[in-house]
Amino acid sequence: MDERLQLEGIDAGYGGARVLEGVGLEVGVGEVVCLLGANGAGKTTMLLTIAGLLRPSAGRLTWAGQDLLRVPPHRIVEQGIALSPEGRQLFPNLTVLENLQLGSYCRHARPYRQASLGEVYALFPRLHERRDQAAGLLSGGEQQMLAIGRALMARPRLLLLDEPSVGLAPRLVAAVFESIARIASQGIGVLLVEQNAYGALAIAKRGYVLANGRVVTAGLAAQLEAAPEVQAAFIG
Amino acid sequence: MGLYVQLLVDGLFLGGLYTLAAIGISLSYGVIRIINFAHGEFVMLGSYAAFWLATLYKLDPLTSLPLVVLGGGVAGYLLFRWVIRHVLEAPHLNQILLTFGISLVLQNLAVVLWTGDLRSATSVVSYAAAELGPVLLTFSRLIAFVVAVLLVVALLGWLKWSELGRATRAVAQNQQAALLMGIPIRFIYALSFGISAALGAAAGGLLSFLIPLSPWMGFPLVVKAFAIVALGGLGSVMGAIAGAMLLGLSETAVSYVLPGGSGWAEGVSFVFLLGILLLRPRGIYGQALEEQHR
Amino acid sequence: MMPKARVKAAAWAALAVAVLAAPALGSPVLNDWNVRICSLMMVALSWNLTLNAGLISLGHSAFWGLGSYAALLAANRLGAPLPLSLLIAALAGSLAGMGLAALTGNLRGIFFAISTLAFSEILRVVGLMTPDLTGGAEGLYLTPGLRPAPAVVTFAVALGAVAAVVVCAGLALTRFNLACRAMRNNEDVSKMFGINPLVCRVQCLAVAGGMASLAGGLNLWHGGFLDPLVAFDLHVTVLSQIAPLLGGIHTLVGPVVGSVLTVFLSEGTRIGLGASGYSQLVLGVLLVVCVLAMPSGVVGLWRRVLARRARP
Numbered sequence: 001m002d003e004r005l006q007l008e009g010i011d012a013g014y015g016g017a018r019v020l021e022g023v024g025l026e027v028g029v030g031e032v033v034c035l036l037g038a039n040g041a042g043k044t045t046m047l048l049t050i051a052g053l054l055r056p057s058a059g060r061l062t063w064a065g066q067d068l069l070r071v072p073p074h075r076i077v078e079q080g081i082a083l084s085p086e087g088r089q090l091f092p093n094l095t096v097l098e099n100l101q102l103g104s105y106c107r108h109a110r111p112y113r114q115a116s117l118g119e120v121y122a123l124f125p126r127l128h129e130r131r132d133q134a135a136g137l138l139s140g141g142e143q144q145m146l147a148i149g150r151a152l153m154a155r156p157r158l159l160l161l162d163e164p165s166v167g168l169a170p171r172l173v174a175a176v177f178e179s180i181a182r183i184a185s186q187g188i189g190v191l192l193v194e195q196n197a198y199g200a201l202a203i204a205k206r207g208y209v210l211a212n213g214r215v216v217t218a219g220l221a222a223q224l225e226a227a228p229e230v231q232a233a234f235i236g
Numbered sequence: 237m238g239l240y241v242q243l244l245v246d247g248l249f250l251g252g253l254y255t256l257a258a259i260g261i262s263l264s265y266g267v268i269r270i271i272n273f274a275h276g277e278f279v280m281l282g283s284y285a286a287f288w289l290a291t292l293y294k295l296d297p298l299t300s301l302p303l304v305v306l307g308g309g310v311a312g313y314l315l316f317r318w319v320i321r322h323v324l325e326a327p328h329l330n331q332i333l334l335t336f337g338i339s340l341v342l343q344n345l346a347v348v349l350w351t352g353d354l355r356s357a358t359s360v361v362s363y364a365a366a367e368l369g370p371v372l373l374t375f376s377r378l379i380a381f382v383v384a385v386l387l388v389v390a391l392l393g394w395l396k397w398s399e400l401g402r403a404t405r406a407v408a409q410n411q412q413a414a415l416l417m418g419i420p421i422r423f424i425y426a427l428s429f430g431i432s433a434a435l436g437a438a439a440g441g442l443l444s445f446l447i448p449l450s451p452w453m454g455f456p457l458v459v460k461a462f463a464i465v466a467l468g469g470l471g472s473v474m475g476a477i478a479g480a481m482l483l484g485l486s487e488t489a490v491s492y493v494l495p496g497g498s499g500w501a502e503g504v505s506f507v508f509l510l511g512i513l514l515l516r517p518r519g520i521y522g523q524a525l526e527e528q529h530r
Numbered sequence: 531m532m533p534k535a536r537v538k539a540a541a542w543a544a545l546a547v548a549v550l551a552a553p554a555l556g557s558p559v560l561n562d563w564n565v566r567i568c569s570l571m572m573v574a575l576s577w578n579l580t581l582n583a584g585l586i587s588l589g590h591s592a593f594w595g596l597g598s599y600a601a602l603l604a605a606n607r608l609g610a611p612l613p614l615s616l617l618i619a620a621l622a623g624s625l626a627g628m629g630l631a632a633l634t635g636n637l638r639g640i641f642f643a644i645s646t647l648a649f650s651e652i653l654r655v656v657g658l659m660t661p662d663l664t665g666g667a668e669g670l671y672l673t674p675g676l677r678p679a680p681a682v683v684t685f686a687v688a689l690g691a692v693a694a695v696v697v698c699a700g701l702a703l704t705r706f707n708l709a710c711r712a713m714r715n716n717e718d719v720s721k722m723f724g725i726n727p728l729v730c731r732v733q734c735l736a737v738a739g740g741m742a743s744l745a746g747g748l749n750l751w752h753g754g755f756l757d758p759l760v761a762f763d764l765h766v767t768v769l770s771q772i773a774p775l776l777g778g779i780h781t782l783v784g785p786v787v788g789s790v791l792t793v794f795l796s797e798g799t800r801i802g803l804g805a806s807g808y809s810q811l812v813l814g815v816l817l818v819v820c821v822l823a824m825p826s827g828v829v830g831l832w833r834r835v836l837a838r839r840a841r842p
Contacts, residue, residue, distance in 0.1 A: 051416065077418035089413040091406050102406050105399070106418035154418070271640050322822055328639045329586050329779075330821050333771060336588075337817030340768060344814060347807030451807075455764070459651060462644050496659060503655035509648040513641055514633055 003029050003064045003080070003157045005050070005189065010059035012049045019045040020056070021213045027158060030187040032180065034200040034221070036230060037210035043193040044086050046210070047160045050191070051083040052076040063158070077106045082156035086163055088147040092136030096127055099135050099146055103153025112155055120149040123179055141172040148179070158189040165196045177203050201225050238370025243492050244485070245371055251484025252381040253446075255388055257439040258461035259476050260432030263391075266471030267408045267428040270320065273335040275461060276454025277342035278433045282308055282440020283449045284346060290357040290444070297359045297445045298379065304441040305387075305434045312433020316426040324425075339455065346451035359445040380442040387438055391431070392473065404428055408471065456502070463505035466512045483508065546692045553684040561684040565752045567793045568691035572745035573766060574773035574785035574792075575694045576738040581779055582707070583734045584714030586639065589630075589646030590742050590770040592653050593623045595761035597743025598750040599657070599664060606673050612686060616747045623743020627735035635728065638717065650762055657758030669757030677754060687748045694741050698782055701737070710734060742770070765810075769796075772813055775820045778829030787828055792816075 005027040013019040019042045027033045035043050048054040050061065052073035061068045063079060071079065082103075091099050100120060104113045121128040124145040130138060135146060144164055151159055161180065165173040173196065181203045184190050194200035201207060201221040209217040209229050217229045224230050261275050282304050289300040319338065323331045364375035395401040406414045407424045415421055439457075447453070464483050468475025487504045491497035552564050573590055580587045600622035604610040610618065634645050657664045664670065677683075701707050709730050712720040717727050746766075750756055769792060777788025795816065800809040824831055 053412070053415065073415045074418045074420050077416065083416050085413070085416060089410055089416070091409045091413065093409055094402075094405060098402055098405075102402060102414075102417045102419070105403060110399075150417075271644075319818070319822070326821075326825070328643075329581070330825055332586055332588070332640065332643055333775060333817055334821040336768070336771070337814050337821065340810060340814030341818060342814075344807040344811035348811060352806070459647065463648075466644070499659050500655070503652055503659075506648040506652040506655065510633075510645055510652065513637060513645045513648075514635070 003189065005081075005158055005191070006060070006062045007046075007050070008060040010046075010049060010056045010061065012045055012054055012056040012059075014045075014054075018057075019213050020049070022059070023210070023213070023215055025191075025208055025215070027189045027191050029157075029189055030184055031206070032184045032190045032192060032204045034192045034194055034197075034204040034207040035210060036194060036197050036200065036207060036224075039195075041210040042213040043210055044162055045213075047083060047085075047162050047191070047193060050076075050081065050160060051085075077154050077156075078108060080108075080155070080157035081160065082151040082154040082158075083160040084147045084151040084162060084164065088143050090135040090143060090146060090150070093134055095132050096135055096138070096146055097131040099150050100127070100131075100153050103150035104155070106154055109153060109155045113153070116153045116155060120152055123152070123182065124149055140167050141169065141176075144168060144172075144176060145179075148176070148183075152183065156188060158191065159183060160191050160193075162193045163195060164192070165194065165199060173199060197230055198225065201230075239492070241369075242371050243488055245373070246377075247485035247488035248481065249377040249381045249484070250488055251481035252384040253439060253442060254460060254464055254484050255477050255480035256384040256435055256442070257457050258464040258480050259388060259391065259473060260435040261458070261461045262465050262468070262471060262473055262476040263435075264429050264432040265465070266473070267404055268320075268324070268425050270324070270331050271335070271462075272320075272429075272432070273332065273458060274315075274339040274342060275432070275436050276456070276458030277339050277346075278308055278312065278436030278454070279440040279443065279457050280346060280449070280451060280454035281311070281342065282437030283444040283453065284350060284355075284440075285437070286441040286444035287355050287357045287449055297357050297441055298361070298383075301383070301438065301441045305438045308437025308440075309430045309434030311437075313426050313430030315433070316429035320429065321422070321426075339458075343451050343454065350451070352451055354448040354450050356448050357444040362445050376445055380446060383442060384439070387435065388477065391435065395473070400424075400427065459509070460505040463509040463512070466509055542695070546695075549688045550685065550692060553681040553688065556681055558680065561680055563793070563797075564684050565687045565749070566797065567790055568687045569745045569749050569752075570769055570773055570793055571691045571786055571789040572694045572748075573742050573770040574777075574789045575698050575782075576741040576745070577770040578774040578779060578781075578785045579698060579701070579738045579741070580734060581774070582714065583710035583730060584638075584717065585731065585734070586643040587646045587738075587770075588643045588767055589648075589650035591762050591764055591766040592630075592646070592650035593626060593739045593742035594746035594749075594766045595650070595653060595657070595758070595763075596626050597623050597746030598756050598761045600743065601747030601750045602670060602672060602756050603663070605676050606670070609676075611676070612678060612683070612751055615751075616686070616690075616744060619747030619750075620740040620744040623746075624736045624740035626743070627737075627739020628732050630739070631728070631731040631735040634731075636717075647767075650764075650767065654758050654762035657762060664758055665756070667757060667759070669755055669760070672750065672754040672756075674754075677751065680752075683748070683751045687752065690744055690748050694744075695782070695786065697737065697741070702782060706730070706733060768813065768817075772817055772820075774827075775825075776816060776827055778827030781827075781829050784827050784829045791828065 007023060007025045010020055010023045011018060023046065035046060037043050045054065049056050052071060063081060100117060104110055104116055109116065126142055127145055127149055130142060138146060148164060164176050168176065177199050180190060180192065192200055192204065201224055204221045207221050207224045208215050217227050257279055261272060264270060264272050285304045285307060286297040286300055289295040290297055323334050359376060361375040361379050366373045395405055403419045404424055406419060407421055411421055460483065464479035465476055467479030467482060483505055487501040490504050491501040494500050549568065552560055573594060577587055577590055597619040601615040601619040604615040604618040630649055634642055637645055658667055709725045712723060712725055713727055713730055720727060773788035773792045774785040776791055777786065778784030796809040796813055799812045
């Protein structure tokens with residue numbers, strides 16, 4: 001089956017307030033797709049909807065041809081979709097290792113826990129050094145690595161990343177983008193939400209620009225870099 | 237000198253039982269954020285279960301303990317799935333009144349079924365004692381203490397090393413993230429509530445051969461458990477152990493030292509409770525959690 | 531046709547007259563029901579008043595017991611007649627309420643609730659351990675010569691209940707009520723509107739404590755006997771919660787209706803089924819069912835029915 005994420009005509013929001021209106025989007029196998037837009041455009045809402053934490057009021061959401069709308073959030077990760085959420089959402093009093101182990105809680109990932117640990121440590125050697133530290137005591141960059149690493153522990157086929165570069169020093173931002181590119185090269189689809197538009201477009205194949213809950217532009221990363229909407233949103 | 241050693245030993249033994257009785261409240265509050273006023277009734281039902289198994293089937297309360305624990309766990313799990321689940325999102329008032337109501341129902345069910353008469357069970361260890369120098373060691377209390385410690389250690393080990401225990405700690409810390417890990421939160425809730433009830437029932441099983449049983453024995457225990465949990469920090473299992481030991485020692489000391497002491501000893505927990513709530517209204521670990529909201 | 535507000539006022543007045551006139555009939559059974567319902571009504575209104583400010587009390591038996599003992603000691607030791615002893619009881623309750631409010635400061639939710647529970651339990655232990663004052667476990671009798679005729683006591687209880695309803699209705703019209711409700715919704719935000727939560731709590735518990743203590747004092751004159759287990763019985767706390775919940779919390783009519791229903795249900799099962807556990811069992815089931823199925827009580831249910839009928 002073709003592992004492709006497809007959203008069509010999604011309406012979603014919180015309580016009465018509608019944030020997304022008729023949004024469509026697609027992510028293919030091993031493809032880095034970035035989702036750009038100003039604050040409040042609806043990027044995080046989009047990720048929460050895909051992860052099942054938010055139920056859309058209308059639209060279609062399918063993954064590998066399967067309807068995701070009726071799948072409860074704790075089952076979504078079983079389907080191979082993992083989210084590294086905004087604000088990282090680690091378990092602060094648990095150790096780095098325990099956080100990673102929890103990442104592979106879901107049934108399909110548990111048998112490969114040791115192998116996944118090895119892969120995550122290879123990607124982020126710093127996590128291996130600090131594996132017995134409480135997650136709350138890590139630096140911002142390390143916490144971000146842990147959040148991504150924890151999502152990878154679920155052996156996802158699609159990784160949702162919510163602003164992985166936020167609050168990091170420029171040197172670390174480059175390292176994080178580099179590791180995302182490496183993850184995608186292993187055949188994992190990545191949907192990347194970013195404020196750092198140029199960093200994201202540099203590693204993405206395609207991108208979408210959201211404004212006021214609608215997709216205003218979509219296309220190949222190279223085209224988007226020059227698009228007036230992107231210029232306007234992030235430079236002007 | 238002998239008196240002080242005796243006091244220490246007795247206080248420690250009492251503290252062990254209190255730990256077992258209180259730790260369930262700590263666990264269910266830590267994970268589900270619900271204060272269970274019916275927890276004492278699990279203790280009471282555990283005691284009655286042990287009593288009836290001893291009376292009807294000649295099972296020693298120590299032998300029947302595994303059965304009692306299992307029964308308590310299943311009862312707690314089902315109670316959560318059928319009743320408690322419905323007030324998870326409700327205001328505090330509804331949660332408090334619901335568990336209060338359940339407590340009232342279970343208490344009076346016991347009155348209706350088994351009357352309010354005092355009962356007691358005996359165990360093979362009931363009448364054995366040994367003198368170690370100036371200290372009198374009652375075997376029944378010693379054994380109850382050892383079993384309580386074993387159960388508490390088992391709980392801590394389960395939380396620390398098992399897959400589900402780790403998931404339980406994760407849910408206690410960050411529910412949304414736990415959901416993202418694929419942890420079925422509602423199941424973890426029900427499981428924690430079940431384990432909490434099982435530990436309460438275990439305390440009851442041990443109490444069945446130590447003190448007289450009545451349908452009303454649970455409520456004073458639950459207030460003591462609150463005191464213990466408040467002393468140690470709501471939701472902290474290690475804190476609950478420290479709080480239980482402190483309460484056990486203080487109660488024993490009061491009953492040894494004051495004239496008419498055992499009556500005053502009943503008040504120690506309330507004074508602790510009020511004191512700790514008043515002196516550290518901001519500092520209590522649990523209050524900080526409370527305001528974080530679920 | 532009269533306007534709705536006038537119909538309501540007339541109904542309340544008729545009810546008050548009926549309750550106040552009933553003792554004149556001199557029926558002991560009627561008097562007993564009257565006392566039970568009216569004294570529960572006072573405690574229930576008092577509990578509802580604290581809840582109105584967002585404070586969940588699990589310690590109303592403390593006020594009840596304090597009031598009973600204050601009235602008893604005033605009568606036995608000082609020879610105070612019924613009205614004076616009741617005044618002393620109400621004052622004792624008010625002072626205790628203010629003290630509790632000052633002590634608990636900014637404790638909220640479950641922490642305030644448990645503090646009140648501990649407060650009430652401490653009083654019970656102290657009562658048991660100070661036999662010189664309270665008679666200890668053996669209890670104390672009201673000096674027999676002091677007791678007026680049952681009809682007089684019943685009238686006093688009825689008057690107390692009417693007064694409690696009037697006080698609650700009056701408070702509902704004041705700024706104090708607004709402050710309480712603001713505090714209930716969000717204490718931090720209420721501060722921004724110039725409400726001092728501590729002052730508000732002290733005032734609220736002063737009124738509520740006085741009301742519940744008055745009920746306790748009145749009940750002493752009705753029963754004539756007291757021991758710490760009866761005085762500080764958790765049962766009073768339980769009843770004071772069930773009645774408003776059954777009737778409908780955050781309303782005036784709720785606790786009133788709820789008290790009537792609660793007494794009928796619990797006394798009914800006690801008389802009908804005999805054995806002691808049943809009436810409490812029924813109360814427990816009632817509590818659970820109310821929370822799960824109708825958290826806004828009979829009044830809420832009634833309003834929903836009306837609303838449905840009003841819609842075409």
